[in-house]
Amino acid sequence: MKEELLKAHCNGRLMLFVGAGVSANLGLPDWNTLIGRIAEELDYDPKIFATYGTPLALAEFYKKRMGGLGSLRSWMDREWHNTNTDITKSDIHRLIAQGNFPKIYTTNYDRWLESAHDAFGVKYDKIKSVADLVKLTEGRRQIIKLHGDFDLEESIVLDETSYFKRLNFDTPLDIKLRADVLGSSVLFIGYSLNDINIRLLFYRLTEMWGSSNFATARPKSYVFTSRPNPVAEEVLRHWGIEMIVSEEHDPGKALTDFLQQLTA
Template sequence: MERLREAYRSGQLILFVGSGVSANIGLPPWRRLVDQIALQLDYDPEVFGTYGNFLSLAEYYRIKKGNIGGLRSWMDREWHQNIDIRESAIHRMIVHGRFASIYTTNYDRWLEYAHDAYDVDYVKIANASDLAKARDGVRQIIKFHGDFDDDSTIVLDETSYYERLQFETPLDIKLRADTLSKAVLFIGYSLSDTNIRLLFHKLSKIWSRHERLGVRPISYVFSHKPNPVQEEILSQWGIRMLSSETDDPGLALCRFMQDLVED
């Protein structure tokens, strides 16, 4: 924890924000999205959910509808209502934290809305053209899996997911460059999430190639419960797992962020 604090205090820490942070403010679970796909395709949600995993069901939706525009519109409406972001302690600490930049795999706009609420300047980066908007001294919010303002950037179905696994887009290249000089803290992620585990693995490969130059950073993932098996696996990839003894995931994350940011 002390090494993490050192990276944080010196402005050498990148924050990576997952869906657990959005769930903490009451956004609906992924099951609601699967049910919505079923309803828009005139299927019984209970039956439709047995036809494949989320990625394949979203892929089927894209094939049948021609695009994901209707689903994206529903998500945009459903995920952005009746929430006062100032009531989220985690978002307040993220906004006021000393994070060099913030990456997120969330599509929603709550990170941006939180910065707006506290009048903190930022640049949103969701595609290659946005990279030119970056300015010295201004925080970057990198929408790693896309943004509601640009349907083409959203990683939702199997095709977009497998393309993301190639790890060769402009945002991937930016991430590789950023993480060679700074540590990364992952919050709001499930350790069973295959997507984030692949990201860990790919980053570890990049870091190991540069280790002989003495530039391999130590990065961190927060989990609300200890897990010695995952801790050992992640350690070989250069990822340190930090955990809590608090059963409630939201409360555990809030206390962890408070310990880091308000130290």
């Protein structure tokens, strides 16, 4: 375990970014399942429909045809929040909730992070829109839903239009992100290094630092992965982000073991 990473966590200066890989450990539906559902609602063969465009484009098509997310949002809410799921059995979520992370940013729509905090008695403020920024409690953990939340349909980043708007990085939540990242180390978990979305986020964070007057004082940032990738490692190193690679092949166990070492 990196000494600087441990120190940042111990001192409460480590900001956590949580991706879809964390929710995947709960058995949540993936993009293929979602696109299959969209196809069914629009009376298309799922296999053929999937060839018509990217998931973002297909979700855009659905919204145009249906006039919004409508019944799809309700289906997603049900499928992503299976009542049989016992969040207290997820060591990953327990370790996140009990860790010393003053701010947790997530690109996940689901509420399992919040449920874990509730289950383990950790108080937090959830931020899903600018309206929530004026209701924060001093000293309380913040969970920032960067790609939206099921509680606020218009905040969900699912289709091309909402995603392209998200790429502008000029919303009040982005301004908050820029301020937060200047004072903390950042740890990314649950992300695929091949995902262009997260790579763009890596790049944007680097740009935020580069345009500041304190670039030389930038705290280290880290991304945890269970799969070695020398290409990504070299590129990210130049962006000021250090890869932490586990020797454990099972992604869920790898992340659990890592978080246990970090939060011990």
